[in-house]
Structure formats: C-alpha cells, structure tokens
Amino acid sequence: MATTTAQPPVHGQRVNGKQWHGTRKAFRPTSGLTSYEIRKKRTAHEAEVSKTETEMKEVKEAERQRKVQAIKDKRAAKEEKERFAKMEEKMHKKRVERLKRREKRNKLLKS
Structure with a gap:
C-alpha cells in the first residue's frame, strides 16, 4: 500500500x-x-502584419485624397458659377450661355 504523492x-x-x-x-x-x-x-x-498595415494606410489615404478632390471640385464649380453670375449682370443672358458652351468645348479639347 505504498502510494506516492508528489510533494x-x-x-x-x-x-x-x-x-x-x-x-x-x-x-x-x-x-x-x-x-x-x-x-x-x-x-x-x-x-505580414506590417504589409497589412501599409495596405490599410494606403486605403485610408486614398479615401482622404478622394474627399479632398471632391471638395476642390465643388469649390471650382462654385467659383465658375459665381463668375458666370457676375457676367450675367453685365452682359445679355444668351451671350453668357454661348460663352459657357464655348468654354466647355475648349475644356474638352484640352483634356
């Protein structure tokens, strides 16, 4: 009856x-x-972790750049609208519309 217990x-x-x-x-x-x-x-x-981190940072930066570009485009459109509104005050409305169409054609040719 010898039992060994770890003590x-x-x-x-x-x-x-x-x-x-x-x-x-x-x-x-x-x-x-x-x-x-x-x-x-x-x-x-x-x-692997650093690679996924850089990918996530790139996605975040791309999203930020997209938002910045959208803001710039909005501001440019607003400025152009204000410019044409000033021109309408001085000139006839139909002439301003002709100039708008001409400028759009020129922009398309430049792009």
Missing part, C-alpha cells in the same frame, strides 16, 4: 528571515534564446 521539497527557514519572498531559480542566460525556426516564424508574422 514539494521542504526547505527550512530562510537564513535572512524573509519568508515572504519566493524561491529564486538559477541564472541561465541562454534559457530564453529561441531557435531559428521560431525566430523565422516571428519575423514572417511581423512582415
């Missing part, structure tokens, strides 16, 4: 009297070094 080894009283401190282990400076395969996996994972 922690008994250490007596600590010499310095600080029993509340945990027991310390031996200093092994090479114990934390990882193998080549583990380091290779880690660097591959980090590269």
